[in-house]
Amino acid sequence: xxxxxxxxxxxxxxxxxxxxxxxxxxxxxxxxxxxxxxxxxxxxxxxxxxxxxxxxxxxxxxxxxxxxxxxxxxxxxxxxxxxxxxxxxxxxxxxxxxxxxxxxxxxxxxxxxxxxxxxxxxxxxxxxxxxxxxxxxxxxxxxxxxxxxxxxxxxxxxxxxxxxxxxxxxxxxx
Numbered sequence: 001x002x003x004x005x006x007x008x009x010x011x012x013x014x015x016x017x018x019x020x021x022x023x024x025x026x027x028x029x030x031x032x033x034x035x036x037x038x039x040x041x042x043x044x045x046x047x048x049x050x051x052x053x054x055x056x057x058x059x060x061x062x063x064x065x066x067x068x069x070x071x072x073x074x075x076x077x078x079x080x081x082x083x084x085x086x087x088x089x090x091x092x093x094x095x096x097x098x099x100x101x102x103x104x105x106x107x108x109x110x111x112x113x114x115x116x117x118x119x120x121x122x123x124x125x126x127x128x129x130x131x132x133x134x135x136x137x138x139x140x141x142x143x144x145x146x147x148x149x150x151x152x153x154x155x156x157x158x159x160x161x162x163x164x165x166x167x168x169x170x171x172x173x174x
Contacts, residue, residue: 078138085145092152099159106155113151120144 008015100107121144127137 078141081138081142081145085142085149088149089145089152092149092156096152096156096159099156099163103159106159110151110155114148117144117148117151
């Protein structure tokens, strides 16, 4: 410790006998570069920016998401599509019922294929409930139903061909 520091520490009480003038801080503040802003000013500006950004984000999200009318319209299309294709599938099953009981191995293969398509359809419906690209989801649902119908039609064609072959073989026997 050098002599000046020791002198200041020892004589501090003698030096602090005078109080500074109250206007002194005002003069010092004037001479400081730039005016300091208060915390309230910063907070109010930050709040305004947050409100404007939030309103803009809400507006963008609202314009990007489909409206309730569009969702209802899409759901009506899905219901109508499901009704149409389910009626076709029921009619094909009704036509195939007698043949399926006579051919249990084909019935097993058909059930396996339909179960796979059912699981795919369940995933598609889940996407539809999540409003994920509604138009593409509806198209995927239609493709799934078409595959079911194609599977049933192919199965019917194969069974009918086998029956025709069996009839032709039995027709030539004596």
